[in-house]
Amino acid sequence: MFTIKGKSGDWEVVIGLETHIEVLSNSKIFSGASANYNPTIAPNTQACMVDVAMPGMLPVLNEYCVDQAIKFGLGINAEISRISRFARKQYFYPDLPQGYQISQPADQPPVVGRGWVEIIGDDGNPKKILIERAHLEQDAGKLKHDVHPTKSFADYNRTGVTLLEIVTFLDVKNPENNSFISSPDEAERYLRKIREIARALGVSKANMEEGSMRADVNVSVRRAGTNTFNERCEIKNMVSFKFIKTAIEYEAKRQIEILESGGTIERNTMRYNQGDGTTSVLRSKEDALDYRYFPDPDLLPLVITDDRIERIRRTMPELPEATRSRYIEKYGLAEYDAARLTETTDISKWFDTAVGDKPERAKSIANWMISELFAHPENYDIENEKSGMVDGMRIITPADLAELVDMISANDINGKQAKDIFIKMLDGEIGTPREIADKFGMKQMTDASAIEKIIDDVLTANTSQVEQYKSGKVGLFGFFVGAVMRATGGKANPGVVNEILKKKLG
Ligand code: ADP
Ligand code: MG
Numbered sequence: 144m145f146t147i148k149g150k151s152g153d154w155e156v157v158i159g160l161e162t163h164i165e166v167l168s169n170s171k172i173f174s175g176a177s178a179n180y181n182p183t184i185a186p187n188t189q190a191c192m193v194d195v196a197m198p199g200m201l202p203v204l205n206e207y208c209v210d211q212a213i214k215f216g217l218g219i220n221a222e223i224s225r226i227s228r229f230a231r232k233q234y235f236y237p238d239l240p241q242g243y244q245i246s247q248p249a250d251q252p253p254v255v256g257r258g259w260v261e262i263i264g265d266d267g268n269p270k271k272i273l274i275e276r277a278h279l280e281q282d283a284g285k286l287k288h289d290v291h292p293t294k295s296f297a298d299y300n301r302t303g304v305t306l307l308e309i310v311t312f313l314d315v316k317n318p319e320n321n322s323f324i325s326s327p328d329e330a331e332r333y334l335r336k337i338r339e340i341a342r343a344l345g346v347s348k349a350n351m352e353e354g355s356m357r358a359d360v361n362v363s364v365r366r367a368g369t370n371t372f373n374e375r376c377e378i379k380n381m382v383s384f385k386f387i388k389t390a391i392e393y394e395a396k397r398q399i400e401i402l403e404s405g406g407t408i409e410r411n412t413m414r415y416n417q418g419d420g421t422t423s424v425l426r427s428k429e430d431a432l433d434y435r436y437f438p439d440p441d442l443l444p445l446v447i448t449d450d451r452i453e454r455i456r457r458t459m460p461e462l463p464e465a466t467r468s469r470y471i472e473k474y475g476l477a478e479y480d481a482a483r484l485t486e487t488t489d490i491s492k493w494f495d496t497a498v499g500d501k502p503e504r505a506k507s508i509a510n511w512m513i514s515e516l517f518a519h520p521e522n523y524d525i526e527n528e529k530s531g532m533v534d535g536m537r538i539i540t541p542a543d544l545a546e547l548v549d550m551i552s553a554n555d556i557n558g559k560q561a562k563d564i565f566i567k568m569l570d571g572e573i574g575t576p577r578e579i580a581d582k583f584g585m586k587q588m589t590d591a592s593a594i595e596k597i598i599d600d601v602l603t604a605n606t607s608q609v610e611q612y613k614s615g616k617v618g619l620f621g622f623f624v625g626a627v628m629r630a631t632g633g634k635a636n637p638g639v640v641n642e643i644l645k646k647k648l649g
Pocket of ligand 1: 159373375
């Protein structure tokens with residue numbers, strides 16, 4: 144259990160995250176303008192009449208974005224609402240030309256209801272983090288204050304881009320239920336899990352640096368061992384894992400100090416100050432906005448049929464967590480290896496292609512990928528489309544690696560020769576591993592009588608070492624193996640060499 148020491152004892156931290164991810168889609172949630180937002184695009188070139196709220200413009204719901212939300216909902220094991228509604232959250236700000244944000248407020252069923260994800264908890268065991276809901280809403284525009292000394296400008300390219308807001312759940316009625324985030328590290332692991340699922344499903348790039356993932360962080364504290372929930376503060380708009388962790392820690396300590404000196408926590412909205420890692424009040428309770436939510440009269444209730452949910456379920460790819468278990472259970476891979484091979488879906492696809500229908504390949508493919516291939520990222524195309532020479536680099540394909548490990552297990556080449564072939568490929572040798580082996584005459588020597596003859600020669604040439612070995616210096620075994628391998632130009636099958644040597648040396 145993560146605790147923070149106060150003057151009067153230990154405190155626990157209770158954390159609730161509201162995570163916004165930008166949904167991948169061609170057009171915006173309620174307009175046909177391009178949603179391919181990025182900061183290098185000229186201002187206001189991707190904002191249409193609907194986005195800038197010209198009188199008489201009506202929103203039309205982008206059904207693809209709804210599909211994306213459903214897909215994500217299924218990815219977090221959630222209930223999909225058969226009926227949900229859009230409402231207007233009203234506030235005035237120049238980045239919001241409508242004067243309201245269309246969202247799915249908390250008092251109505253959101254498109255995605257109760258769900259959960261599993262993370263590794265601080266005690267090293269799997270921990271469920273409950274999710275209350277995920278809802279669709281519009282993003283706002285961007286104000287630019289640094290273009291002109293006295294004027295500010297508004298860029299509405301991002302206005303109306305689709306956001307999915309994912310809110311974690313606190314079981315207030317059931318305080319024993321500790322399926323919530325309770326440390327800065329768990330907050331990071333939860334966010335990474337959300338990112339992994341969003342990316343694997345193609346729902347969002349979920350990239351904090353690029354702004355396609357942001358989080359509001361709710362923090363409260365309580366004395367260690369108690370299970371009531373105390374008043375919290377919300378730190379707005381966090382865009383880095385590192386800052387989120389420092390902000391939680393600072394905010395928790397700030398609250399502990401107040402409580403220990405007899406004060407009370409006010410439900411304030413906080414800002415995080417990057418410079419010194421502190422939090423400070425952005426809006427106090429008295430300044431809290433009244434959004435005067437009301438159902439958007441321009442939009443029908445969102446009705447989702449069972450058929451639609453099933454259709455989407457059938458197109459869902461395997462999620463990284465399931466891929467990892469498959470690698471561990473079916474192929475016997477170590478947990479670390481399985482994790483490396485599922486860092487992105489492209490990597491696991493590459494691995495799956497190389498293994499093909501031969502599970503016996505899996506372990507060596509995994510070893511080769513992790514210890515050799517990953518060291519040369521310029522020599523493979525993880526999207527698996529190209530082969531041969533690309534930009535002067537020899538691209539190693541899943542088929543190349545599959546052939547290489549098959550040649551080893553068929554005893555056509557030994558590990559040393561495989562490594563040589565691999566290096567030749569890195570150096571730009573075209574042709575499959577087998578063609579390269581043929582071209583350079585790399586063939587493993589497996590003929591036992593031929594190997595035996597060479598061993599005899601080696602032993603006769605090294606009589607003093609043989610005597611030392613026989614009188615107990617068994618560490619010399621490697622010396623003999625090395626000498627035999629050298630005598631065969633590295634071609635001998637090391638297994639056969641070992642076996643005959645053992646017999647001869649007694
Ligand atoms: P709001 O409507 O103010 O945004 P919500 O009820 O939607 O509040 O909760 C927002 C987030 O705050 C949720 O993730 C929720 O779990 C979390 N939260 C609620 N109460 C607490 C608390 N006492 N301590 C920490 N987080 C909390
Ligand atoms: Mg909120």
